[in-house]
Amino acid sequence: MPSSVMPMSRKGEDGPPPAAISAVGLRKSFGDKTVLDGIDLHIPTGSVFALLGPNGAGKTTAVKILSTLITADAGELRVGGHDVATDPQAVRAAIGVTGQFSAVDGLITGEENMLLMADLQHLPRQEGRRMAAELLERFDLTDAAKKPASTYSGGMKRRLDLAMTLVGDPRIIFLDEPTTGLDPRSRHNMWQIIRELLADGVTVFLTTQYLEEADELADRIAVLNNGKIAAEGSAEELKRLIPGGHVRLRFTDPAVYHTAVAALREANRDDDALALRIPSDATQRELRSLLDWLDAAGIEADELSVHTPDLDDVFFALTGGTDKHKETAR
C-alpha cells in the first residue's frame, strides 16, 4: 500500500481502528537461512496478540525487528503509527521491550536499575523516584530493592525486567517469552500482571511456546512455523481448525486388541501401542452409548481416556510435531 493512502484510510470513519503494530511482507534471513518468510500482522490497539511457535520458529527475530533492535530485509512495518525503518527513534519512544534474556543490570541493585530507566526516560528526578518506588511495590520487589539484581531469583529478575519496561509508561509492550523458565506460581503472577496491563489499555505483543499461556491471555493468536504464519485467529477459531475429540482405548493383550479392531472398524489403529482412537465429541450421552456397545461386544479395554481438542492439538497439527500423536492411521 502506498504510504500516501494511509492518512486517508485513517480519516475514514468506518475504517478499522488504527493498528498498534502492523507488518506487511516481513522478511529476514541470516546468511542463507530464512527465518521470517513474508509475515503479515495486524494488531489492533489495546489487544493482546500472541505469536506462538516452537523453538527456532523465528518468534524472537520478529520481536527484535519490530522493537528496532535489528533491521528487516524487507517488509512495511509500522509500530505506534511510525515506520520502523525510517523513524526507529519514534517507535522506541512508544514501546517497551522485555526480552527473552534478562535485560537487567546485574551489577547494580533493583532500585538503581529502576532509577537508571527513569533517567533514560528523562523523567524529572522526583517523578522518577516516585515511579520507581511505585513499580517496585507493585511487583513485590520492595524488600529486595537494595540488593544487587544478580542475586535475584528467575521470577524476581523477570518482574524487575518488566517493571523497568514500564517506567516510561509505554503504550505498546513486547514480551518475548515472558514466562519461559518460571515456576508455576511465578508464571501465574506474570499472567496477572499482563492482565493488569491490558486493563490499562496497553497493547501487548507476546511470544510464547506455551499454548496455555496464549489461550489464557491473547485475543488473537498466530502460529509461526518455519518462518511463516501457519494459522491465525482466536483460541476458539484455532481449535475449530482441527478435528474433534476422541476416546482412546488401550489394551495389553494383543488377542483382545485384535478382537476389538475387528469389532470397531471405524476406529484409528495404533498397532505399536495396542490402542484404538474412536472419534467422539465425548458428551456424557455419547460416552454411555459407547461403553454400552463395548460391553455388548465383550470388549474390555485396559485403559480408557477421553481427549477433547485443545491448542496442543492445533499446535502439533500445524507445526508438524508428530511425536505426541504418533498414529498409524489406516
Add this chain to the structure above:
Amino acid sequence: MSALSLVVRDSNTMLRRNLLHARRYPSLTLNLLLTPVMMLLLFVYIFGDVMSAGIGGGADRSEYIAYIVPGILMLTIGSTVIGAAVSVSTDMSEGIIARFRTMAIHRGSVLIGHVVGSVLQVLISLVIVGGVAAAIGFRSTDATALEWLAAFGLLALFALALTWIAVGMGLASPNAEAASNMAMPLILLPLISSAFIPADTMPGWFQPIAEYQPFTPAIETLRGLLLGTEIGHNGWLAVAWCVGLSALGYFWSKSLFERDPK
C-alpha cells in the same frame, strides 16, 4: 529536548552507571593498577643500579627514577584502558544493552559513558601511580605551571585516544578473555618504547619500532615538560598520534556498535 542536551543527559546517565560499576567492583581497576606500580618498583629497586649506570646516571638512582616515571605514567594509561576493553566486552554480552538499543535515548551514549568513565579511572590511577613515584623520590625539575598543565593535558588526551581504541577492541571481541588478549598491545607497546631505556641505545634494526609508535613521542614530550629535556618534533607527533588514534577508535567503535547485534 535539543539533540545536544539529549547527548549530554544520556551520556551522563551512562557515565554514572559505569562509575557505579567501578565503585562496586573495584578489583579490575586495582589489578590493572598493580602492573605500573610493580614495574616502577622493579625497575628502580631491582634493576635500578645497572639501568642508572646505563643512562650515565650516578650511583643513587634518582636520575633513573626521573627517567622512567614519565614512561611509567604512560604505561599506566595503557594498562588501565585494558579494563575499558574488558568491561565494554562484558557489557555488550548483557541483556541490558539490548534494552538500551530499544529505548529512545542517544545511541552513542552507551559508548560515551564508557569512554568518559575510563578516562576518569585512568586519571585516578595516574594520581595514585604519580603519588608512589613522588614517594620514592621523583621530582620534576623546574616545570612551570603551564608545563604542568600541558603535561596533564597530554596525559588526558593520550588516555582518551587509547580508551577509544580499547572500546573498539571490546566491541570487536566476542568475550572478556578475547578483549583482554586483544588489548595486550596497549601494555606491551610501552615496553618497547623509550619508557625504560633511550631508543638510541637499542639495536639499530629495532630503533624504528621503538620510534614509530605512539608511546615514544608521548613519553619524550612528557619528559620534556616535567624534566626540561629536548621535546623537538615529539610534541606535535604525540598530539597527532592522540588525535589520529581517537578518531580511528571513535569511528571504529561507532561502526561496530551500529551493526545489528547478534
